[in-house]
Amino acid sequence: MLEEIIKNYLINTKGKDAALFDDPDLQVSALGLDSLDMVEMLFEIEDRCGFQLPDPTRYPKMGFAEMLADIEAAIRAHNNGEMPDLSLEAEQ
Numbered sequence: 001m002l003e004e005i006i007k008n009y010l011i012n013t014k015g016k017d018a019a020l021f022d023d024p025d026l027q028v029s030a031l032g033l034d035s036l037d038m039v040e041m042l043f044e045i046e047d048r049c050g051f052q053l054p055d056p057t058r059y060p061k062m063g064f065a066e067m068l069a070d071i072e073a074a075i076r077a078h079n080n081g082e083m084p085d086l087s088l089e090a091e092q
Contacts, residue, residue, distance in 0.1 A: 001083075001085070005086055006044075009041055014033070024065065028062050029060050029061070038060065039056065045086070048087075049075050049079075049084060
């Protein structure tokens with residue numbers, strides 16, 4: 001779910017090519033996101049999970065899969081090990 005939210009955001013809002021995400025070694029830096037793009041992407045997740053992610057400045061130095069794992073770990077740590085439903089329907 002988390003991966004799909006981020007991919008869909010980057011494809012639909014930032015105009016990234018969906019084929020980029022087929023590369024298992026994709027680096028976040030290869031997405032060409034500036035600092036504002038990163039903040040906006042993280043707001044999308046933070047709005048759904050209800051807290052601010054720690055130190056987002058480290059994400060551009062990570063692989064895409066590593067970033068996803070790090071964000072998921074932060075969400076689980078904030079929710080006693082559970083991964084909440086981050087879908088838009090869960091907000092309603």
